[in-house]
Amino acid sequence: MKQYINQGSNDTRSGFGDGLTELGRTNPNVVALCADLIGSLKMQDFIDENPERFFQIGIAEANMMGIAAGLTIGGKIPFTGTFANFSTGRVYDQIRQSIAYSGKNVKICASHAGITLGEDGATHQILEDIGMMKMLPGMTVINTCDYNQTKAATLAIADFEGPVYLRFGRPKVANFTTPELGFEIGKGILLNPGNDVTIVATGHLVWEALQAAEELEANGISAEVINIHTIKPLDEEIILNSVKKTGCLVSAEEHNYLGGLGETISGLLGLKLPTPMEMVATQDTFGESGTPAQLMTKYGLDKSAIIQKVHQVIKRK
Amino acid sequence: MPAQGLLLKENLIMSDISALENISTQVRRDILRMVHKVNSGHPGGSLGCVEYFVSLFFNTMDIKVPFDMNGENEDLFFLSNGHISPVFYSVLARKGYFPVEELNTFRLIDSRLQGHPTTHEGLPGIRVASGSLGQGLSVAIGAAQSKKLNNDPKTVFVLMGDGELQEGQNWEALMYAAAKGVDNIIATVDLNGKQIDGTTDDVLHMGDVAEKFKAFGWDVLTLKEGNNVEKIIATLATAKSKLGRQKPIVILMETEMGNGVDFMMHTHAWHGKAPNDEQLENALAQNIETLGDY
Numbered sequence: 001m002k003q004y005i006n007q008g009s010n011d012t013r014s015g016f017g018d019g020l021t022e023l024g025r026t027n028p029n030v031v032a033l034c035a036d037l038i039g040s041l042k043m044q045d046f047i048d049e050n051p052e053r054f055f056q057i058g059i060a061e062a063n064m065m066g067i068a069a070g071l072t073i074g075g076k077i078p079f080t081g082t083f084a085n086f087s088t089g090r091v092y093d094q095i096r097q098s099i100a101y102s103g104k105n106v107k108i109c110a111s112h113a114g115i116t117l118g119e120d121g122a123t124h125q126i127l128e129d130i131g132m133m134k135m136l137p138g139m140t141v142i143n144t145c146d147y148n149q150t151k152a153a154t155l156a157i158a159d160f161e162g163p164v165y166l167r168f169g170r171p172k173v174a175n176f177t178t179p180e181l182g183f184e185i186g187k188g189i190l191l192n193p194g195n196d197v198t199i200v201a202t203g204h205l206v207w208e209a210l211q212a213a214e215e216l217e218a219n220g221i222s223a224e225v226i227n228i229h230t231i232k233p234l235d236e237e238i239i240l241n242s243v244k245k246t247g248c249l250v251s252a253e254e255h256n257y258l259g260g261l262g263e264t265i266s267g268l269l270g271l272k273l274p275t276p277m278e279m280v281a282t283q284d285t286f287g288e289s290g291t292p293a294q295l296m297t298k299y300g301l302d303k304s305a306i307i308q309k310v311h312q313v314i315k316r317k
Numbered sequence: 318m319p320a321q322g323l324l325l326k327e328n329l330i331m332s333d334i335s336a337l338e339n340i341s342t343q344v345r346r347d348i349l350r351m352v353h354k355v356n357s358g359h360p361g362g363s364l365g366c367v368e369y370f371v372s373l374f375f376n377t378m379d380i381k382v383p384f385d386m387n388g389e390n391e392d393l394f395f396l397s398n399g400h401i402s403p404v405f406y407s408v409l410a411r412k413g414y415f416p417v418e419e420l421n422t423f424r425l426i427d428s429r430l431q432g433h434p435t436t437h438e439g440l441p442g443i444r445v446a447s448g449s450l451g452q453g454l455s456v457a458i459g460a461a462q463s464k465k466l467n468n469d470p471k472t473v474f475v476l477m478g479d480g481e482l483q484e485g486q487n488w489e490a491l492m493y494a495a496a497k498g499v500d501n502i503i504a505t506v507d508l509n510g511k512q513i514d515g516t517t518d519d520v521l522h523m524g525d526v527a528e529k530f531k532a533f534g535w536d537v538l539t540l541k542e543g544n545n546v547e548k549i550i551a552t553l554a555t556a557k558s559k560l561g562r563q564k565p566i567v568i569l570m571e572t573e574m575g576n577g578v579d580f581m582m583h584t585h586a587w588h589g590k591a592p593n594d595e596q597l598e599n600a601l602a603q604n605i606e607t608l609g610d611y
Contacts, residue, residue: 031466052466053466055462055497057493058489058492058493058496060486060489060490060492060493062452062455062485062486062489063455063458063486063489063490063493065455066452066453066454066455066456066458066459066486066490067455067456067458067459067462067490067493068459069445069455069456069459070395070445070455070456070457070458070459070460070461070462070463071459071460071462071463072459072463073386073387073388073393073444073445073459073460073463074387074388074389074460074463074464074466074467074469075387075389075463075467076463076466078459093449093452094452094455094486096449097446097447097448097449097452098445098446098452098455098456101435101436101437101446102435102436102437102445102446103436103437104445
């Protein structure tokens with residue numbers, strides 16, 4: 001088992017904020033927009049250093065998406081910042097028409113995704129956003145797993161031409177990825193080689209998957225762990241090559257099983273290589289108030305849920 | 318008349334009002350023939366805005382042909398109420414952005430001239446898709462702010478429908494543009510008083526539109542004769558003289574839906590309906606060919 005060390009827990013949104021700050025210094029075309037959530041999105045450093053390149057839109061997300069689309073005309077690279085809920089469902093049609101269909105180079109950066117937003121409850125949590133965004137033709141969808149990866153993704157999408165949905169979270173989580181793992185849009189990362197089962201995880205569930213793999217190994221089960229940070233376009237090759245070896249797969253994500261990473265993978269396997277598969281995801285439900293840890297346990301989004309699904313899927317081989 | 322028009326095609330003198338009126342007549346013919354051919358599209362609102370489009374594209378705006386998406390150091394135009402695509406397409410073609418013959422493909426399979434304007438098929442002259450209403454003003458404001466960042470002194474123009482003001486996003490955009498002093502934009506609202514289900518007063522009375530814009534911090538100009546080329550040009554010139562004063566500018570332009578075709582005027586019946594063969598013949602007889610049909 002490859003060892004991954006928590007280099008110090010941090011929130012993924014700080015990875016975004018620090019990435020944006022770096023972009024402010026290195027890429028004069030990058031501009032940032034926010035809908036009254038500067039602190040939550042960790043955008044203050046960028047604003048302090050580049051006040052003329054920041055646009056406070058106020059609580060008006062639809063207008064923010066339109067303005068972002070317009071800013072691309074003239075060569076700007078707009079990064080919008082608000083919660084994932086208000087970045088997607090609230091403004092789906094604005095993204096669809098003014099950004100995606102119009103092919104605009106807008107980076108929709110969405111914090112507080114999933115259930116780990118916690119105490120604010122279901123009005124602010126969103127478990128449907130990956131589905132909405134991946135359905136849009138031409139939209140790239142990325143869900144990062146820790147601080148380092150989120151910062152790397154923020155830098156990478158500035159150099160990528162086209163609309164991107166970048167999804168990250170609120171709580172402090174283990175920061176364990178290293179520069180050597182790299183970050184390439186559309187390229188999965190093999191975190192741990194194994195032979196008995198493939199675990200494909202995205203976002204906050206990646207650390208849980210590594211913990212699960214460690215425990216499984218202690219019980220004689222060799223789990224291959226793959227991090228899919230780019231849900232669309234999907235790195236099909238890394239998944240197909242893995243299940244050819246292991247013969248079964250468990251997906252893990254902080255999202256509804258409908259529309260998420262698991263659904264994307266099940267579509268791939270169903271079409272190209274039918275393979276027993278189980279999903280760790282929410283079961284077509286809204287969230288609720290609670291601490292992130294309580295919610296992850298209650299909604300079956302943690303290490304033990306992954307282990308349970310691994311045992312189930314291995315029996316189906 | 319046709320001979321003079323054909324001469325104009327080669328040597329347009331755009332300050333000449335009669336030349337602009339000749340173009341307008343041809344654009345009306347283009348609109349009628351486009352929607353008739355595919356028996357679909359929106360002639361009413363298109364005809365109502367012919368003089369505005371012709372004045373903008375052939376007189377007021379400083380624009381470059383061929384098309385460049387970023388539009389640096391040129392004026393930009395955005396159409397928010399995308400359903401009046403026929404007038405937009407005709408004027409773009411007549412201006413030289415694409416061959417006028419392509420107007421023949423309006424709404425047909427594999428065409429760049431989609432029912433509603435889009436960048437997706439690469440049609441020169443279009444900078445954003447529109448059709449789902451209420452989004453164009455935000456995009457235009459973004460483009461205006463991009464120009465400011467680029468120290469580009471040119472102006473952004475945007476046209477909206479009046480029924481479209483019922484969409485809430487417009488009011489987010491109005492509040493924002495005033496708060497941020499976006500003063501390199503000239504918006505125009507096509508006040509034809511009609512929408513699909515009837516008059517705007519009947520469908521959802523909007524009260525005093527001018528007072529609403531003023532209350533939102535906009536500099537408001539009213540144009541009572543929105544189908545009069547001379548008056549449109551004069552109002553656009555007044556609007557331009559108010560640029561750079563920390564206030565966004567709007568022209569409330571009263572137009573007659575279906576203008577130039579007697580049986581299409583004073584009714585909302587032709588919002589989204591094409592003329593039949595006989596009606597087309599009647600309508601074209603009222604608008605004699607000036608620049609040559611496509």
